[in-house]
Amino acid sequence: MTSWQIEPLGTWGREVTRNRRPAHTFRVSWSNTLELLTSEIEMLGVRGVIAVRIDVQRADIRLDGMIRARARAGFPGVVVSFESRFGPLSYATDAYDTWQANVRAIALSLQALRAVDRYGVSRSGEQYAGWRAIESSKATSEFASADDALRWLEEVVAEPGIRSRKNLVRLAALKCHPDQRDGDRTMWNRYETARKLVETL
Incomplete structure (x- = not known):
């Protein structure tokens, strides 16, 4: 069974998106987004916990590791990190104006990357190599926004x-x-x- 862990975002450390897209671009439920993300990550051979970093306080995270219903993120950016059969992978975006929409964007991006393998050209996961490099060499900004x-x-x-x-x-x-x-x-x-x-x- 896939194990999730919500964590405070801490520092963003990436370029901040100036003109974010509206969340209503995705007209789906949160459970649908979570189901898609889980499915895509499991196809990558997830090992251990999937960390979802959101700009909330520790007090906003429930004991089961999920976010409280009344929690409000100060910054919409999201980072999803996990160990896979291709090594550690991390995906981040603040392209949309809510953190939920940004999680959806990451799920859809994973789906699109998996589609690259449809014709058998990238069986060793070459399409994921850039995300390993980005995570290891990202700037260590100390500011969330x-x-x-x-x-x-x-x-x-x-x-x-x-x-x-x-x-x-x-x-x-x-x-x-x-x-x-x-x-x-x-x-x-x-x-x-x-x-x-x-x-x-």
Whole structure:
């Protein structure tokens, strides 16, 4: 039997989608989405637990590992990770405006990837290799969203009344620069990640 585990998303670490598609693109029930995702993952020879990372708090996750009905995700992005006969695989998207729709998009993507094997050309799972590489080399952003990055920049600057993002980013750069921190680049690297995310707003 397939075992699921909902986990807090933590950091997104990927480019944030600017213009998300509406969730009503998919007119299906959540149980239908879960059934499709389960079926597609099982065909990949899943081993162990399937982790679904959503932007919720630990308190929003029930004891059985599923999400509480009243839980509200702060960011719609979803990451689905699992061990398969092709090795560890991870799929992520924030292309739709709800996390449920993004889970559906991942399920449909898995279905499409499996269809690549219809003619017997990719029997060793070559179509999944990119997702292994993406997961292992993904950026380690510390922000769940562009808004989260913006809030962090405001905390760094700690000067109320700054009206423009441009000024906020400029002042944060001055405070995070390695010259201000005895050559330590930790804050600067975090600033660069935040800046790139804020530029998507």
